[in-house]
Amino acid sequence: MAASLSDLDYSILQQCMHCGMCLPTCPTYDATKRERNSPRGRIALMRAVADGDLQPSWEFADEMSYCLGCLACQTACPAGVQYGQLLETARAQVEHWGIDKSPMRTFWRTLTLRVLFTSPWLLRLAGRLLRLYQQTGAQSLVRRLGLTRLLPANLRRLEPQTPAIATSFSHEIIKENEQPSATDQPAKRVALLTGCVQDLVFSDINRDTVDVLLANGCSVHTPASQPCCGSLHAHNGEHELAASLARRMIDLLPPDDFDAIITNAGGCGSHLRQYTALLADDPAYADRARSWDRKIRDIHEWLLETGFRTPSAPPYEAPATVTYHDSCHLAHGQKVARQPRELLRGIPGVELVELAEASWCCGSAGVYNITQPEQSASLLARKVSNIQKAALKSGVTLLAQSNPGCHLQIQRGLREAGIPVMVTQPVSILAEAYRRESKDRAGSQHS
Ligand code: SF4
Ligand code: SF4
Numbered sequence: 167m168a169a170s171l172s173d174l175d176y177s178i179l180q181q182c183m184h185c186g187m188c189l190p191t192c193p194t195y196d197a198t199k200r201e202r203n204s205p206r207g208r209i210a211l212m213r214a215v216a217d218g219d220l221q222p223s224w225e226f227a228d229e230m231s232y233c234l235g236c237l238a239c240q241t242a243c244p245a246g247v248q249y250g251q252l253l254e255t256a257r258a259q260v261e262h263w264g265i266d267k268s269p270m271r272t273f274w275r276t277l278t279l280r281v282l283f284t285s286p287w288l289l290r291l292a293g294r295l296l297r298l299y300q301q302t303g304a305q306s307l308v309r310r311l312g313l314t315r316l317l318p319a320n321l322r323r324l325e326p327q328t329p330a331i332a333t334s335f336s337h338e339i340i341k342e343n344e345q346p347s348a349t350d351q352p353a354k355r356v357a358l359l360t361g362c363v364q365d366l367v368f369s370d371i372n373r374d375t376v377d378v379l380l381a382n383g384c385s386v387h388t389p390a391s392q393p394c395c396g397s398l399h400a401h402n403g404e405h406e407l408a409a410s411l412a413r414r415m416i417d418l419l420p421p422d423d424f425d426a427i428i429t430n431a432g433g434c435g436s437h438l439r440q441y442t443a444l445l446a447d448d449p450a451y452a453d454r455a456r457s458w459d460r461k462i463r464d465i466h467e468w469l470l471e472t473g474f475r476t477p478s479a480p481p482y483e484a485p486a487t488v489t490y491h492d493s494c495h496l497a498h499g500q501k502v503a504r505q506p507r508e509l510l511r512g513i514p515g516v517e518l519v520e521l522a523e524a525s526w527c528c529g530s531a532g533v534y535n536i537t538q539p540e541q542s543a544s545l546l547a548r549k550v551s552n553i554q555k556a557a558l559k560s561g562v563t564l565l566a567q568s569n570p571g572c573h574l575q576i577q578r579g580l581r582e583a584g585i586p587v588m589v590t591q592p593v594s595i596l597a598e599a600y601r602r603e604s605k606d607r608a609g610s611q612h613s
Contacts, residue, residue, distance in 0.1 A: 169405050170258065170259045170262055171212050171213075171255055172215075172218070173255075174216065174255050178247075179209070179212060179216055180213075183245050187242050188206065188242045189204050190242075191239060191241070191242040193234060193541075193545060208230070208256075209247065209249070211229060212252055215259065223265070227263070227265055231257075231260075234529075234531040235250070235531055236494035236495075236527040236531060237495065237499050254400055254405075258405050261403035278398075279407065280407065284393070284407065284411065286393060286394075289362060289366070296331050297332075300328075305328070323539060326578075329363075331367060335365055336364075337360075337390035339369060340360075340372060340373055342388060343385070344380060344385070344386045346382075347380075354384045354385070354425040354472065355387065355424050356384045356385070356428050357389075357426075357428065358375060358387070358428050358430075359438070361395075361430075362398075363570040364431050364434075364570045365392075367570060367574070368573065370594070371430060372388075373597075374594040374597035374598075375428070375593050375597075376388065378474075378600065381597075381600045382475055389418055389419070392418065393411050394411055395412075395429075395434045395438050396408035396409070396412050397433055397437030397532075401532050409444050416455065420454070421454065421460070422457060426461055426463045426468055428463055428464075429462065429463070429464060430465040432499070432572070433532065433571055435464045435502075437499075439462050439500065440459075441455040464500055464502045466568065466593070469505070469596075470504075470508055476513075478514075479514070479602040479606050480602065481513060481515060481599040481602060487562050487563060488516055488562065488566050489519045489560075489566070490506060490518065490524060490566045490592070491553075491565055493572045494525070506566065506568060509592050510566060510592050513599050519556055521552055521553065522552045528549040528576055529543065529546045530574065530576075531571070542575075550576070550579040550583050557586075562587060564587065564590055564595070565587050565589050566592045566595065567589065577589045
C-alpha cells in the first residue's frame with residue numbers, strides 16, 4: 167500500500183468524476199456545506215498534493231483529520247471511488263510530512279500506537295490498572311473531590327468518557343478451543359478475533375459470540391493472546407506498523423487452518439479484509455494475505471451464510487422492541503447491513519423497528535471523539551435524538567449495533583441524556599435466546 171499520495175496508483179485518484187452524489191451522505195459536508203469538507207473536495211485536495219500543486223500544509227492535515235473516515239461516500243459513489251484507501255494514504259502522507267507534530271501529540275501517539283496497541287500483555291496490564299482504579303472506588307472519589315480539575319484540559323475533557331473495564335478479559339472466560347455439543351453435521355472450524363477494546367470492555371460479547379458459534383455447530387479456536395489487527399494504525403497513517411501487525415496476525419491464525427476467521431467488531435473487520443492490499447508488496451505474505459481476506463467473516467455474515475438455527479425460546483421474559491444502528495465500517499466498509507437485521511428478525515420475541523438515519527455516523531469514528539470533539543458531540547446528539555424518537559414512538563428499549571466504538575459512544579450519549587434504552591449487539595440477544603432455550607429444556611427434563 168502506498169505511503170504517500172504521489173506513490174499511489176494515479177488511476178485511483180482519477181476515479182472521481184465530480185458528480186456530487188456523495189455529498190448528501192457526508193456528515194462533515196452536511197455540517198458546513200463547504201466543498202473542502204466534502205468527499206469530492208478532499209479528493210481534489212489529495213490529487214493536488216499528488217500532482218505537486220499543493221505543498222505540505224497544516225490546512226490539508228486538518229482537513230484529513232476532520233473527515234470521519236465513515237465511508238458513507240464510498241457506498242454512495244457510482245464510480246466506485248476507493249475513498250478509504252485514498253484517506254489512509256493521505257493520512258500517511260501527513261505523518262510523513264510531520265507538519266502536525268508536537269511533543270504532546272508525539273508522546274500520545276507513541277504510547278498508544280507504538281507501545282500499548284502493539285503489545286497485548288501491556289494493553290491488558292493497562293486495562294487491569296484502570297479496572298483496579300475503578301473497582302476500588304478511587305475513580306468515584308477523584309470525581310467527587312473534583313480532582314479531575316487538576317488534569318490538563320484535553321485529559322479533563324476525556325475523563326468522563328473513560329470506559330468501564332470488564333471484570334474479566336476474553337481469555338479468562340473463553341477457552342482456547344471449544345467444541346460444540348454432539349452434532350450430526352461435521353463441525354466447521356472457525357477462529358475468533360477478540361479485538362482490543364472489545365477484549366478490555368466487552369469481553370462478554372466475545373463470550374456470547376463463542377456461545378452462538380457453538381450453538382450453530384462450530385468448533386471455535388480463540389487464542390488467549392492476540393495482537394491488534396492494525397486498524398487503528400492504518401487509519402492514523404502508520405502503514406508500516408499496520409503491515410507488521412497484519413503479519414503477526416496471519417502467523418498466529420494461518421487462514422488455511424480454518425473455514426472462517428470471525429470478527430464481531432465492525433471497525434476491525436473492515437480493516438481485516440484489507441490485508442491483501444496491505445501486504446501486496448511482501449512476497450513472503452502476499453499469498454497468505456489473499457487467503458486471509460477470503461476467510462474473514464463478520465459474525466452476522468457468517469451466521470446468515472451458514473444458516474443460523476432459530477432459537478426455540480425468546481431472549482427475554484417480555485417481547486422486546488429493538489432498533490439497529492449501522493456501524494459505518496460494518497455497513498459501508500464491509501457492506502454488511504442486511505444480515506444483522508435478518509438475524510434480529512429471526513429471533514422469536516424480538517420486533518425490529520428501523521431507526522431513522524441508522525447508517526449516519528454516531529461520531530465515534532475511531533479516535534474522532536478525541537481529535538474532533540465538537541463535531542463528534544454534534545453527531546452523537548443527532549443519533550441520540552433519533553433513538554429517543556424511536557423509544558417514544560415505537561417503545562424501543564434496546565439498541566443493537568456491532569462495534570465497540572459505537573457501543574461506548576451511544577451508551578454514553580443515552581446515559582447523559584437520561585434515555586432508558588440499553589445498548590447491545592445482535593449476537594448477544596441471540597446468545598440470550600439460546601441460553602433461555604437450554605434453561606427451558608433443562609426445566610422440562612426435571613419436571
Ligand atoms: S468518509 Fe465520511 S466524513 Fe469523510 S468524506 Fe466520506 S462521507 Fe464525508
Ligand atoms: S460520488 Fe464518487 S465520483 Fe461522484 S463526486 Fe463523490 S467521490 Fe466523486
